[in-house]
Amino acid sequence: MAKLTLYHASPSRSSIVRWMLEEIGEPYDIHLLRLMEGDQAKPDYLAVNPMGKVPALKHGDVVITEAAAICTYLADAFPQARLNVPIGDPRRGLYLKWLFFGPGCVEPAITDRAFPRKEEPRRAMLGYGDFDTVMNVLANAVAKGPYLMGEQFTAADVVLGSTLRWGMMFNLLPKRPEFVDYVARLETRPALKRATALDQELAAA
Template sequence: MSDRSELVLYHAIPSRSSVVHWMLEEVGHPYELRLLDLSRGENRSAEFLALNPMGKVPVLLHDRVAVTEAAAICCHLADAFPEAGLGFPVGDRRRGPYLKWLFFSPSCLEPAMTDRALKRDAPPRAMVGYGDFETLVGTLAAAVEEGPYLFGDPFTAADLVLGATLRWAMRFELLPAVDAFARYVERLEARPALQRAEATDAELANRAAEAG
C-alpha cells in the first residue's frame, strides 16, 4: 500500500466523523476505521488526546499525520486525491466559491442551527457569522435550487459537507421545510458511497450493541 493510501479514521457512531466516513467512500482508496466508544470516554484517553487535544472525532491519520475538523479533513482528502474529482485545484476559477461552500456549514449553518435548537433569542446580526436566520435559509435554498449539485454536474466535497449538515438539520427540524433542501438531500442520499458508509455504520453499531 502506498503512503497516499495510508488512511486511518478515528470514528464514532453517531458523530461528525460519519461525514468523513462518507468522504472516504467517495475517494475510493483503502482506509481503516478505528472505532471509539465516546460513552466510555475513549476520546479522552492520553493516546487519543495526543492526536486531538480537543478530544473530538473525527481524526484522520494520513501517512501518520493527524488532521482534525470534518470540513478540513474533506478539503485535505479532495486535494490529496484529485483523481476522485471531489474538488477544484488552485487556479481553477471555481476554487474560491468551492472553498466558501466547503466551510459554510461549520462557520454559518451549524452555529445558526445551534442557536435554533437551544431556542436562543436571535443575536444581533453583526455579532454572528451567519448574520440572520432568514438570510441564511434563503441563501442556501438559492444555492441548491438548480442542482443537481452546488456547481451543477460535478459533486464535490462542498456538497458532501453541506449535504451532511442539511440532512442532520432536516432530521431534527432545525431548518424550515424547503422543497429545494428536500430535493437536494434526496439526490445526495442516492449516492452509492453514502449508502455504503451508512450500511457499514449500521453493521458496526449492531455489533457494538450485541457485544454490550
C-alpha cells in the first residue's frame, strides 16, 4: 500500500491534489468518495475530515486537508520534484502568496460574483477587496510567465491554475488572453494530462 492516500471525488477540488500527486511522481492510493451518495458525511470520513469535504490526504499517520495546504505540504515533503521554493530562499514569500491567492482571493471573488448578496458589501469587509482588482492582479502575474515564479513551475501553479481552469470552464471568470495563454501552457504538462484522464475514467465509471 502506498504511504500516500488521497480521499477523492471527481469532479471536485480534490482533482487539484490529484494533479499535484501526478507532478510529484510518488505512488499513491485513491479512496473514492461518492458525494451524491453522501459518503463525505458518513462517520468514517468525518473522522478523517470533520468538515465533510474533499480533498483530504493521508501521508503515513498525518492527515492534511484543504487543497492549498495539501499542495504546500507535498511540495515540501518531496523536494526532489522541485515544486516548492525552499525555506531560506527569498522567493518563498512570493511563492506562498500565490499558493494562497487562489483559495483566499480568486475563489471567494468568483463565488460572490456568481451568487451576489442582496446588499453590496463594503469593499473593506471582503478579504479579497473587489473582483476587478483580483482579476487585474492575477492577469499581470500570469502574463509575466511562463509560470507564476518565472521559469520554475511550482505547486502555486497547480493551485491557482486549477482555479483558473475551473473558472473559465464554467464561465465564472473572464477569458482574458493572459488567463487563456497561461492555462494553455499548463495543459501541456504530462502530469495534468494524466490526472485529467484518470478522473475522466472515474467519471465514466
